[in-house]
Amino acid sequence: MRIIAGRNRGRKLEAPPQENKRGAATRPTADRVRQALFDMLWHAPWAGRARIEGAEVLDAFAGTGALGLEALSRGAAHACFIERDRVALGVLRANIIACREEERARILPGDATRPPRAPAPCELVFLDPPYAQDLVPRAVAALAHAGWIAPGALICAEIGAGEGLELPGAELLAERAHGAARLLCLRAGRDAAA
Template identity: 45%
Template sequence: MRIIAGEWRGRKLVAPKGEATRPTADRTRETLFSMLTSRLGSFEGLRVADLFAGSGALGLEALSRGAAHCLFVEQDRAALDAIKQNIATLDARSRTTVEAISVMHLRPAREPYDLILLDPPYRTGAGSVALDRLLRLGWIGPATWMAVETGARETVDVDGLTVEAERRIGKGKLTLLTAADPDAAPEGPPADG
């Protein structure tokens, strides 16, 4: 695994030992960041959360591209060791926070994040459950973008969030979401006048 673009382009990352974590393939990460770049324009100054972080590759990619800070949330011990090693290798301690906790036990956010990256275990529905919880806890604001990697046949469906794009890649699928516009009229046939 390597950083694809930005300040640390080409730098190697370590993956967690064992079978508990499935690191996002470089090709999938490249596709995800291409999708995000076309919508965000730039990562400069963004506050990012990398949840179900695994090796931390998604959050570190965002930092390499100019994000100001990334919170990594992971509960697996081997994955936490890999995240910390990758952060140290890139000398990124001042721009990162690591929380050894389940995503399902996160506390309310002080303010919404700009970008939330989620790579939960496939076929568990954990991505949708986590997003619903984050929405209720103030992690997601009107300008927040979310990216979820799931199994190819999984659907991410959360009340209050809008799917902006989906792309299947091999056995996986990338879904980009934003907060639904509370002022938008519900979709449906035009009213008879």
């Protein structure tokens, strides 16, 4: 696993073992899926470079931090990473250090479905939870309530190919299938932080 583009292009990222002691697998987003997602964000008329460069980013269910670190490599201002698994947190810290992003990255150990109050709303939100647990809608509701999601923010979610997803008040902008994964890009409603 590597950073695909930007100032940390080619930087290798570590990944935790597929099964940790608690039996929960961390499923890092494959390089090709991450590239497809960032290609969409970089070139779409509803996104573009300006939506990444200088953005406040949230990487929830962060795992290795690959999505947030890719955004930082491509010019995001800051990234906050929410992860609850202890093994994944160790790998996440190591990846942030390897990318020399300690100044622009903040780790919050915890559950994205029960987040703390946000220091500032984020314009770009990545959600890559375990599949088939209906975690994206629960996390979006909790994150919005805690002030993490800016009105009009881009929400990028990876879910299982056979899963459905409904987010009331969010506009579906793009959807792509990649093997067992499905990428969805949505725009949060203007009252997301209400």
